[in-house]
Amino acid sequence: MNMKTYARSPGKAKRAFTLVELLVVIAIIGILIALLLPAVQAAREAARRSQCTNNLKQLALALHNYHDTYQCFPPGGWSSRNQLGWTVHILPYIEQQPLYDQFNQSAGTGYGANNGPTVNRVDAFLCPSGRKIYGSETVGTQQTYATHYYGVMGPQGINPVTSAVYGGPNDNVSAGSNHHGGFANQGILYANSWIRMAEILDGTSNTFIVGEISWEDANCYRAWHRGVSSYTSSTGQGASGTAKNIEYGINLIRYNGSNNFNDVSMGSMHPGGTHFGIADGSVRFISETVDMTLYLSAASRNGKEPKTAIE
Helix, strand or coil: CCCCCCCCHHCCCCCCCCCCHHHHHHHHHHHHHHHHHHHHHHHHHHHHHHHHHHHHHHHHHHHHHHHHHHHHCCCEECCCCCCHHHHHHHHHHHHHHHHHCCCCCCCCCCHHCCCCCCCCHHHHHHHCCCCCCCCEEECCEEECCCCCCEEEEEEEECCCCCCEECCCCCCCCCCCCCCCCCCCCCCCCEEEECCCCCHHHCCCCHEEEEEECCCCCCCCCCCCEEEEEEECCCCCCCCCCCCCEEEECCCCCCCCCCCCCHCCCCCCCEEEEEEEEECCCCCEEEEECCCCHHHHHCCCCCCCCCCCCCC
């Protein structure tokens, strides 16, 4: 048998990658991934921001439905009775009737008697971008959930039209260790409020009703049902759990453990600003560089300011 040897043509020899070529390919892949990741993150944040807007839309419409039923908006928070916040009152209007039924409306003064239901997470109260989602209270071994959406009690500062101090016991009132910043009362959802639509003299499309506090360092997160505790009407003492004053700019002032619990800045983990629900049922994103005069004006329902931050 003849054995023939076939030699491979030198021109057809296979050539492997060199180390330099492999490193170049890896570097190119790394650059492509680096370019892609920000786009993916931006897309995810856009989706979270859209969901946050939808949450506030639901809450604003729920407040309108409550008003249709009772001819007024709910109180930002009770300081007596059961000390529950507006968040509890609107539960039936965000398809949470069974959860609403768990609250004891006759519990007497003290929100603590109703801590139990707040171990339930209510997604409509939480911004998807927010990282702090738990309240400071616990029920047994379970931690309570917080809310990222707070009623706007009103502005604290000077009215740019009248040059008068906005209404409500404010920071120039010396009220001792439980002051917490006092309670504004020219908004819509404040301590013991029962505001009717007709009382929003500046117009529903020009007035905040609910604002977002979901920024990581706010340090004011409590169980989502809390209204007003330790309240003294004559001095404006007390802490508001689910409604805040508008006094400082967005993403600026955290709760420092002193007398500013009610004055914590609205803010978010969304780049550049935060969301507000408007009294007409719409939602706006307000920039953290907003002019403070316009910002305060949007927080009052009856300040007669011609211009606000809502455009």
